[in-house]
Amino acid sequence: MSPLLFWIFAALMLVFGIGVIINRNPVASALSLVASFLCLAALFVGLNAYFIAVIQVLVYAGAVMVLFLFIIMLLDLREEQRRRFNLLAVAGGALVSLGFVAELVLVLRKFTLGQKPFAPIAQVDDVRQIGMTLFSTHNLPLQVTGVLILVATIGVVVLSKRDLK
Amino acid sequence: MPAPLAPLTLEIVVLLLGIVLLGFESFSKGGDRGWMARWSVAILSVVFAWSFFTTGDTGVDPSHAFYCADPLALFFKRIALLTTIIVMVISLEFRPVLEKFIPGIQPGSGTGEFFALPVFTCAGLMFMASAVDFLLIFVALELVTISFYVLVAYMRRQNASLEAGVKYLILGALSTGFLVYGITWIFGLTGETNLARITQVLPSLLAEGGRLHGSESALLFALMLLLIALGFKVAAAPLQFWVPDVYQGAPTPVTAFLSVGSKAAGFIVLARVLQTVVFLPSIAPKVLSVLGLLAVLTLLYGNLAALPQDNLKRMLAYSSIGHAGYLLVAFASIDPAAGNLYRTQTAIGFYLFGYLLMTLLSFLVMTVVSRHSRGDDIVHFNGLSKRSPFLAFGMLIAMLSLAGIPFTAGFYGKLLVFSTAIARQNFLLVSVGIITVAAGFYFYLKVVSAMYWKEPTEDQPVTASGLTKFTVAALCTAIFYFGIFPQSLLSMLPSDKAAPVAVSPAPHK
């Protein structure tokens, strides 16, 4: 991926990410999040990670965002728009995230790998590689993931079905 | 004597139990679901007994080591099983309260999942005990956490439970984010997710003129992220602020489960992760000093904030923070020169087992009493000795053991923990520990004085089921037995004499 494209998509992703936080209208926030996810998918494509890029679009930008919008529709939007910022909380949050970024920058400056671009991986069929690993060596985590999804299904039904029988 | 079993069968049986319970729940309509809990208690007890017949070192997936079954893992599996069994007993006593706060069509409907979910949580805890690869650690941790999100918010008609659920969900998701980011950094540095192979790769990475310059600060950054995430899970100050509200709002059996099961799993993951880095000379002092700071803060916060509490459930939440502090003392006192963590592992294993007995005992008695008195403030325990001398005695034992009176399991656990700190001549930790133990005496004995020296506000007797009485008696006996004969428990834990069970690293593909 050319560095120019990387910087364009990374910058766009951050811009939309900030948009998620500062938009007063939750629907606009959610749509900014979609745009941010799409830019992230573009970054994955640039790394030749096509499978993850597709999943990013399908699952996150598609399904998860539909869910977010449904939840937003459930809420009373006007209350959110009326709400005032708690200045102390904003300042505290900004301080913590600035500290985090500062630490990240310090670590990356010391760390030579951070300044050296990774050698591009030779043309690989990433879906094939993921499939081969997932079903041969990584079988145990896969099965536990199945149980995890099952538990999530129970949780959804238990917590949002109106009358349980 | 049955043939040696592969340890993974334990998890498989537990998972099958959960699936079968869920199947029954799908097809049944309304009615009492207490039988589910009773069957779970029976089957999990069988699995618990079975765990003593499993061989420690059966390679389950030799091609890629995700899973190990060293003595420590087996010990923590037993902790998970025993916790789940007693939580089921507590749930049985808790049913009337539960039915009141869930939107079922008829009495008893909608409670089945409350008995099925802890079984899945138990399986997740057992996987965590055995996980030696960040991938399995993450997946198992999520299995545990997601089922806890559901369980905490289970009483949908009670605002406190919903509020607790939302708080736990948001902070839990945040801490998971830190965990994954930390794992990403470690993977980026070493190219591995397997803990044993990370241990092999790290020394050459950190060596002067190694492959990557500046890896040390990157590794410390990754460890900081992991410590933040695990600090959330085990409720170490300053990452403990979710604990009081979540513990108080959650249904009581879930609070009991959270304060024992979730904590034990967090500590074993911490032990496994520290094992990979703590013997690196350039990393160890920094990590240990951070752990020491966490231990001091956690001890002081947990024990001092518990002093003014009037609500027993909330007080036990602060007490659970305090106990996390004692466990962290054992971690901060790791000897980097020893080459193994056996001393710390033994201390935390024994401590957590004792903590399990006394905490679950107090939650069990509290559930019974608060059902009769309709509240879990300390006032509701006034004169309990006159209403039910047996339950009052059980609570007395639990409080004495939590405070650390000699001849109880709680005392010996503290002794082990402090002995690790004394061996490292870390007298700051020891003195803070002793101050907080003294503070602990005050608030634990407050409950005892309410039960024995105050007049009861109501006078009808408090009754409990036979199973509950049996459990209370068994837990009291165990607290004294392991307090007087600690050796019977210590022999199950790794010691310096035993040969270390190595996680066979597979050749890298």
Added chain:
Amino acid sequence: MQDYLPILLQVVVAVVFAVSTLVISVVLGKAARRNAMKDSAYECGMLPMGEAQPRFSVKFYLVAMLFILFDIEVVFMYPWAVVYRDFLVEHGSSIFWSMLGFVAVLTVGYVYAVFKGALDWSK
């Protein structure tokens, strides 16, 4: 980079279409006479009043959440289907049993959701 040229062209066409539609409607719409009645939405009989964003029922949330969970399941099936044939040759039939176990666990969840009436819209 050449491979992405069609995508770029498509993006350009989409943007040009959207922008031109908006611009043309504004330009042409400005020319006509406007008043409050004319700008209101067309609706017989009653005035369109109320919130622009009506609140949805929680049922939508339940269905959407279940959809995501099974969507994630499909994510694992995709690489499975891609490598199935080669895997059988290289490593044997374990891939079949692996997916069978995964799907069996999730089928329990599906049966549970169906029999609990989670997909029953009217109730």
